[in-house]
Amino acid sequence: MASLAISSSAFLPFFLLFFSFFLFLYSADETENAAELVSREFFPMDGDLAWVVQVSDLHLSAYHPERAEELAGLLGSAIRAIRPDLLLVTGDITDAKNRERTSTRQDESEWIQYRNTMETLVKQSGLEKRRIFDIRGNHDKYGVPYVGSALDFFSIHSVSSQFKRLGTIQSVSLVGDDQRYKFLGIDDTMRIGVRGPSNLFGHPTGNRIRAIEAELQHSDNHSGVPFTKVVFGHFPMSFTASAEKGERYEPVFARHSVSAYICGHLHSKFGKQLWRLHTSEVLSHVNKPKTVEQFWEWELGDWKEFRFMRILAIDRGDVSFMDIKLSSTNEPPSDFKTAILVTYPMDSRSMSRVKDHTQQVRNDINALVFSVQPILNVTANILDSSRDFKMVEEIPLQPATDSSKGKPLYHAKWNAENYISSSATRYWLQLLVIDSQGKQTASILRPFSVEGKTAKFSPSWVAFLVFDLQWEEVFHVLQWSNISFLILLLCFPKILNLLMERNSSYQKWAVSVSISSPIVHRKFVFRLFWFLIEGSRVKTLWYAMVIYLIYLLTMPWFWGHATSEKGNIFKLCLSGWRIQSSSGTTTREWLGFPDSMTITLPFMYFIVTPLFLLIYSFSAERSAACFYSSKNTKCSDIQMHFDTGNYRTSLQFYNCTTRSFGCKICAGWLRKALLFASAVIACLHFKFVSGMMEAYGAAPVALSPVVSWVPPLLLASAIIYSTK
Structure with a gap:
């Protein structure tokens, strides 16, 4: 029996490969935590009903001035009709x-455009400028080396900067008669604004999460x-990425009974109704069991x-909202379409919180009706879905008598106990509104539950993919x-190759697999076995x-100006961007994880x-x-092992059945397919390199062989070798 001893030099590449694997796995992520600044504002509100307007992802552009024009016109007229307490x-x-x-790159002209647009909006809408709260998005941080730099135009032209709200947390309180509503704004953009495409995630710090919890705890x-x-x-x-020690917002929000988190970023093209109900187990006291908070x-x-714009209302602690798509058709901007937001009972598909079933049921219907025309009639229709949506009751609503003059609140009393049901979607509500011009507007038909039961919300597969998956974890898996x-x-085929060369019993095992397996399985096992071993036998290419x-695992891919063209030099590695820390000459810090997934995953999956x-x-x-051109010379070593062994009879099956396979190879169809696949990979690589050059400069990428030159050289070498 042949010896199983294998020289240590043969396994040196395996050792180096696994050592690099674990070195990359345990590479440290060093970050600095700066103190989190909190700005606080207090505004009075009339009664205990408040509503705010949210807009997101404006993307005001020097090349698309219509976005700013319609922001001032469409949104300005809408706010004049809605008269919100805040604009977010x-x-x-x-x-x-x-x-x-x-x-x-940052363009100051776009920020000046935004500042002038908001000035116009304030004049047209009548909204107090101090009630506008804006925060950064990832586009607002592209290329900004640090907050306060010459490229940080948000700190110069934003509404928040005009009122010295330059902290990462904005705390806004609305104070009513018996209720208080708190809105917390969070700026989670990268501390160092790397340019795109490697700038996609929010990056909270441990200090920021603790500061948010302190604000919520104070309430x-x-x-x-x-x-x-x-x-x-x-x-x-x-x-949103996890903080330095794995901290996240979700348990903090659940622990302190946050009703809702509202955001943007994903745009409508990824799907509508991107909603998600978060649940977390909370330990309120050591001696008490865990409770589930949402x-x-x-x-x-x-x-x-x-x-798109959103109206979000809070009615004595119950949060409801509606999203409106403003139209820029031939209608004049002043013709804001009538909008109806039912504040109670809430939509059971997006119930802001699960109420205690012992809580007393509210015997009222409240709705906000926003219109530029006087309202003559408001009627609530209640339908029963278990009886083909047959009308159950029709209830007229009247302007609320306890509200201030002109407040668009309509109210009615009803017997809510008549609609107690085990199903959260049995009863549905729709409001009909008639204005002074005789125009009728209907609200969205929606289910409700007077007991506070939440209906199951099932997102589309696109919505689930982009909104429910935790992409930080998905990136790790991918x-x-x-x-x-x-x-x-x-490694696996190379080890098999070394074993086969030194161990005759291994050859017997390989042949025994072919003898004991079914015919179809034998063909697949043999071809896969043969493909892996033959593919790894060219030592030059394999090394x-x-x-x-x-x-790729351990060294930088390329160096470049990751922020501005004149900024510091950054190194892109598989783990993200690496820069020299400002705290010392030897300390390094990493950023952009998992933001770098938009670069590293396409390169690894579609090129490498x-x-x-x-x-x-x-x-x-x-x-x-x-092998098929000459049986006795220039044959593959594995075939020689099989043909010269004692198992020639057992291998006659392969010699017969695979000749047709060899004939096809001789005909050239497989080579043409491989050359076509090579052309596809070459095009993808060219597109990738061109994109990186556009993003971070031509010279840094072109002068980085690992990204620019090694893939085509390896591919060309394999093609040349195969033609010898």
Whole structure:
């Protein structure tokens, strides 16, 4: 029996590859925590009903002036009719892209455009400017080296900057007769604004999460005054990274009974009704069991293309909202269409909180009716879905007598106990409104539950993919799956190859597999077995792939100006961007994780992985062609092992059935397919490199062989070798 001893030098590449794998796995992520500044504002409100307007993703652009014009015209007229307590602008104020949309940069003209637009909006709407709260989005941080730099135009031209609200947290309180409503705005943009495409996620710090919790805790400590809390930001939770020690917002929001988190970022093209009900187990006291707390997350569609706005109302702690798409058709801007928002009972599909079933049922219907015309009649129709939506009751609503003059609140008393049901979607509500011109407007037909039951909300698969998945975790899975596959692809067949060369019993095992398996399975097992071993037998190409993968795992891919063209030099690695820390000469810090997924995943999945498979394919194709052109010379080693062994009879099956396969190779169809696949990979690589050059400069990318030159050289080498 042959010896199983294998020289240590043969396993040196395996050792280096696994060492690089674990070195990359345990690379440290060093960050600095700056103190979080909180700005606080207090506004009185009439009664205990408040409503605010939210817009997001304005993307005001020097190349699309109509976005700013319609923001002043359409939104200005809408706010004049709605008269909200607050206007919230949740990020991506400017587009920060060139005309071709191939590179990102800050353009001060777009910020001046925004400032002038908001001045016009204030004049047209009558809204007090101090009641406008805007926060940064990732586009507003593109290329900004740090807050307060010459490129930080948000700190100069935003509404928040005009009122010295330059902290990362904005706390806004509306104080009513018996209720208080708190709105917390969070700026989670990157501390160093890397240019796109590597700037996609929100990046909270541990200090910021603790500061948010302190603000929420301060509200909870005022036990004598009911507080309803709403948090607004730019990034959805699915696109928000964890803090340094893995802290996240979700348990904090649930623990302190936040009703809703409202955001933007994803735009309407990714799907409508991007809603998510978060649930978390909360331990309120050591001696008490855990309780399940919930809060809603509601993403708003963009202003950029779809002109969406949101009206969110709080009626004695019950939060409801409606999204409106403003139209810029031939109607004059003053013709704001009548909008109806039922504040109670709430839509059971998006119930802001699950009420205690022991709480007394409210025997009233409240609705806000926003219109530029006087309202003559408001009627609520209640329908029963269990009886084909047959009308159950018709209830007229009257202007609320306890509200101030002109407040658009309509109210009616009803017997809510008549609509107690085990189903949260049995009873549906719709309001009909007639204005002074005789025009009738109907609200959206929606289910309700007087007991506070929440109906099951089922998002579309697109909405689930972009909104329910935690993309930070998905990135980890995708990244390490790819790395593991590549390591297995390189190491496993090479180990089999070494074993086969030194161990005759291994040859017996391989043949026994062919004898004991069914015919179809034998063909697949043999061809896969043969493909892997033959693909890894070209030592020069195999070592080149090992060295290349080690470099990708441990070394920088390229160097460049990740922020502005004149900024500091950054290094892009598989783990993100690496920069020299300002605190010392030897300390390094990482940023942009998992933002770098938009660069690293496409490169690894669509270029590196197909490249390795193609190199194996060319090597295997050459061995097959060589074997069938001459049985006795230039044959593949594995075939020689089989043909010269004692199992010639057992392998006659392969010699017969695979001749047709070899004939096809000789005909050239497989080579043509491989060459076509090579052309596709070359085009994808060219597109990728061109995009990186547009984003971060031509010279840094062109002078980085690992990204620009190694893939085509490896592919060309495999093609040349296969033709010898």
